[in-house]
Amino acid sequence: MTSARTPLAEPSRYIATPDAVKIAVYEDGPADAPVIVLVHGYPDNHTVWDGLVKELAGDFRVVRYDVRGAGHSQHPQRLRDYRLDRLASDLHQVAATVSPDKPVHVVGHDWGSIQAWEAVTDVGADRRIASFTTTSGPSLDHTGKWMRHTAFRPSPRNLSDAIGQALHSWYIGYFHTPVVAKLSWRLMAPRLSAIIGQVPSETLTADAMTGLKLYRANMIPRFARPRSRFTAVPVHQIVPTDDKFVRPQLAQAAEPWTPLLWRTTLKAPHWAPHTHAGELAEHVREFVGSLEADETPSAPAVIQPLRRRPRLDRKLAFITGAGSGIGQATALAMAREGARVIAADINVADAEHTVRMLRHHGGDAWAYPVDVTDPEATTALADAVMDLHGVPDLVVNNAGVAHAGGFFDTPLERWHQVMDVNFWGIVHGSRAFGSAMAERGSGHIVNVASAAAYSPVRILSAYSTSKSAALMASECLRVELASSKVGVTAICPGFVATNISHAATFSGEGSSQEEKRQHTSRLFAIKGYGPEKIAGAIIRSALRNRAVVPVTFDGKLARFGSRYTPGIVRLVGRLDPSG
Structure with missing residues (x-):
């Protein structure tokens, strides 16, 4: 026919x-x-x-x-x-x-x-x-x-x-x-x-x-x-x-x-x-x-009602790097659990986007710009936040940057940049709020480190070093603040599909920056482990006052290996996973 x-x-x-x-x-x-x-x-x-x-x-x-x-x-x-x-x-x-x-x-x-x-x-x-x-x-x-x-x-x-x-x-x-x-x-x-x-x-x-x-x-x-x-x-x-x-x-x-x-x-x-x-x-x-027109659409919003009392009911959470990735997912997860959220990011437009998402569903949220590498700016923001909103119950130092390159291939300026954000950013955020939380006698600080903190890899010298420093700083701060009833957690994810892989920089010879970035993003995405799972781990760890929390299968495997088979971990670290 x-x-x-x-x-x-x-x-x-x-x-x-x-x-x-x-x-x-x-x-x-x-x-x-x-x-x-x-x-x-x-x-x-x-x-x-x-x-x-x-x-x-x-x-x-x-x-x-x-x-x-x-x-x-x-x-x-x-x-x-x-x-x-x-x-x-x-x-x-x-x-x-x-x-x-x-x-x-x-x-x-x-x-x-x-x-x-x-x-x-x-x-x-x-x-x-x-x-x-x-x-x-x-x-x-x-x-x-x-x-x-x-x-x-x-x-x-x-x-x-x-x-x-x-x-x-x-x-x-x-x-x-x-x-x-x-x-x-x-x-x-x-x-x-x-x-x-x-x-x-x-x-x-x-x-x-x-x-x-x-x-x-x-x-x-x-x-x-x-x-x-x-x-x-x-x-x-x-x-x-x-x-x-x-x-x-x-x-x-x-x-x-x-x-x-x-x-x-x-x-x-x-x-x-x-x-x-x-x-x-x-x-x-x-x-x-x-x-x-930057207005709330008139169509009815679909809101997931909680069948229990929110675990973070009216708690105040301060989150850096909240404009995307793990920070944004954490802001959303905490808001769903009833928290009031301070979303801070070096790109305030991204933080404002996160805040609009939260407010569309009735959450209390505010956006602020912050450069975590600047101690004076971080302290000034913390003072303003505490004056306007009170001392946070939860501080999540999440802002981070990624760089891949060998020890000698990585320029000194990259070493400084990675350390400034991944290590000093955590130090500045913890110092800005930690004393007030200790004086009050309650609260929790979550520092986002990485499985790279205990996994030496030949092409992640600066990144692994910065995350290892962040992990040890968290451990020391946890010991110091224990008597003040302020908990400290280091979250150590493995491969997670977030914007950090898209914004990563690379040193050394080989493919172009963009080709390496695309390869890295595909490698991370293939794991299928999204930032919302890290956000869930952050909330659970804060509520349970956990010390060091490896997340994702590869993160947990690396943690086990670093404690019980460090030689094997070092052998694996000799491999070049860059493609």
Whole structure:
């Protein structure tokens, strides 16, 4: 059977991805307007957004693209070319190309939403993506975590929701069948217009068969080993209540991982971008417009109620490096536990962004600039904080920098910089608040060190030395303050995916700084250990008054090795892990 097909327009331009895949990009609207990037699902291409473009292009610069394997974009043949990290990299590349100087707003549907979730949960995504509107496409990792939670802590409602979603997801298993799935698409693709009320595009059959790789490359790995994927990007879930494939109950899977979360229901089927373009566009316009105006979106916020008394109810927490990474995750975690938060960062704009996140959900938070390497500035800030807010109950000295290089390759100025931030920053922060806490007779200081503190590595001489000094300073301070009822903890993480790897510097010969930085970021990210887990360890350690707390498997293994098999640790340290 044959039917009329809609020809695809020529793209505005092609953009090459980091792995050399050509992406067809379509652009509409004023060049100087806020940018909205639309990411389509399966088995669609950019034309599914035609209705939304008509509604939004008068006020926004609307960018669409055919995802790899669809429309006029290149169709890679290898299965691994359709993994989520590649798809997320495509989105980042498109965003950086069409709007190099300002973050973009992302709207995703179906598989476009799934890959956008991957992008917004990448480390530092909130610097590139201003907001994310998602419809009919959850994070696979969030879904995997939700399914595991349901299995291990079942309740009648949870089981009903999980079983209902599994029944509506029957097609996922079918799409994994060899030969049969492709053959059925040859028969089904021409009839798809009867399902979604849209004339199929000329590339639909090829897109549908190629796009099966999306399921085969991602579903089993992500559900078998779901990762902890946290995002600081404001997220708006638009939930079609008549969706036959993604049930509305699945929206709750995002709640533990998305502190800035709003949800709106829409009485619409799965292909809402086509069938309800006007209503969907209005929701997007209101959400994006509010954020552009620096206002709280009017859509209802999704707030996770605590089922117990908050562990840090009204406690005052002071956190350095709170604009990103572990510091930001700690601020969010402490606010969820009821703490009032002082967010300090050398980049006050980043600290203010963290504070806006906290205040959107009703938390008390304030942002201050601080250069932890400056003792006078740190003391002045501490005095101002204590005058205005009182003596903190918790001080988290988290600010840090990373540098890789051999002992002799590392210039002296880098040695001084790393020591100034990673060691002297902890000394300055502890001195600025410690005396007042001791005089009061309560409180806790948490110093973020590293597993590198007890793991000699040939390319981390300055970094390991600074963290070792921070660890010993914490141990000495703990002994000194014990009689004053002030606890001190040294947190020692191993590999953690944070902005510190993106901002790291390198000495020595070999690849460029950017190539080394990308290699390091990939190495850290592959561990799947996000900053929110370190934040949880910081809270638990403070409440339990722990002394030295290794975090992550490699951090704990290094701690064990340094105490019981130091020779082996030194042998491992001789290896060059830089690539």
